[in-house]
Amino acid sequence: MAFGRFLLRGLWAKKARSLGLTFAITFAVMTVVTLEVTSSGLEQSAAAVVTIGKADFTVAQKGVNDLLSSSIDRGELARLRAVPGVQRAIGVLVATERINAANPVFIEIGINPADLAAFGVTVVAGHPFAPTATDQVMLGWRAASNLGLHVGSRFHADGTWNTVTGIYSTGNSFGDSAAMFPLPAVQGYNRLPGTVTLAFVKDDPGVSVHTVTARVDHELPELTTIQTASQFGRADLNLVYLRAAVTGSTILAIVIGAVIVGNTMLLSLFERTRELGLLRAVGWTRRRVVGLLVGESLVLAILGAAVGVGLSFAVTALLERLPALVGILHANYTTSAFIRALATAVGMTILGSLYPSVRAALLVPLRALNYD
């Protein structure tokens, strides 16, 4: 018989204990993975706005709680355009609006039609809106499809009924699920004249992005540059807080799980004292006894991680269907979520089995054999 089979048989024989431990690990892993994939989904949704325009980098106001609260005025936009190495900077105003129950956070982008091509927008049907129109809109092809609208349809948004003048594609699912309006119309409706939320910057050919972002950061210290979604926290403190909350919850889940694992293992140690004493009496080394206990825990950890990840899929799917979260929460299953799941399971198991294992290793065989 292989050692592994011996170990598995021991686990099977104590089903209640094994199930209890697996449950503790499963619960912790499910919590950690669900938090990770939902927060990552929220982060990705929030950060997606900066990936729409075909830009080398995006500029936003520094240190705002929410990216959509970013405010760049005309003067700042002009200074940005004057930074050496900046070929162009397209200012857009981004706002959200509840369209219906299925679209509680519909993205609306105010942009000058002259900037559409440079922004990476291709009109696939109809034509762009007029620069100063107040009742015209272009829909991303995904949005049009979801809303069942086409060129010539009427669409109520931005406080008025708008005519759909065109359908566009950006090649970005987030952008294609939004609507674009003339910039002055969105600024007027949101009472933000002359203000944009973000500036999408394209560099001069041959100039390194790093050099230009460094200049922008230096010359416009009230603004910040974003190249990747991971830099998004520079302009959106909510995400920083969210990440901190997820990290805190993860640590808490691991600690609670480890306490449960440790408690169960300690009770199991008392229950198995005679057995472990016998193994030591017949020549098992301390290391092998510890290996048996830790090995048993690791098997349950891997099992708990697998079940926990599976349950997290189910829980996340349920959360996505909650009326309050429809359209807002999109689970994002990343490799890091799975690595975190395994690390959580193994971490809490090792942490929890540390003290019981040391106690098991220190058992005096004869005393353990006579233990009642």
Added chain:
Amino acid sequence: MVKAYDRGFRALDGIDLRIDQGEFVAVTGPSGCGKSTMLHLIAALDTPTSGAVLVDGKDLRSVHDLSAYRRNYVGLVFQLHNLLPNQPVLANVEVVMFGTHRSAHERRARALDLLARVDLAGREHRLPAQLSGGERQRVAIARALANEPKLLLADEPTGSLDSVSARHVLELFQSFHAEGMTVVLVTHDHGIAAAADRIVEMRDGRIIGGVARTGTAATVPAVGPA
């Protein structure tokens, strides 16, 4: 050797005993006389308060790896079998071979051989609870022999068995002894002890006498307190 516990109680009160290789020694005496304590000291399950256990001339206190000594040199049989209740018979025998040079296949083959030797062929997949007391004791004997120990130590191995099972177990010890193994058997049953080459009588932690049944000069016991 002396083995004293709290409040000055001396389980062993100065004994000096020599056991030669290949001997079959029975240690007898009333309950609490120190028989099992002596066995535990020889098995390195406990340490003497003073004095020493010398095995092949080597003081056990200087043995760095006592686990290896217990695993490879000593075979232990307890009165209450001490089998792992959740593991089948085969695993109960194989368990002492983990950590040895034997592969899983070799461990299994060795365990099956030993189970056949103690008349338990065909019962290897049963759990201890599904065996009789005598059968369980024979599993314990097979386990004790798994690593081919030089020394077989048995603590009241027939104490919980009926007379037929006890006779069967005793015959096994005699056959192992006949093959050259050193056997030390602790028993309060003089009938069982009579099967040994030499009987060592203990009382109150001391050796009070001995009888060499097949004795040569080498097997005559050292008698009395040191």
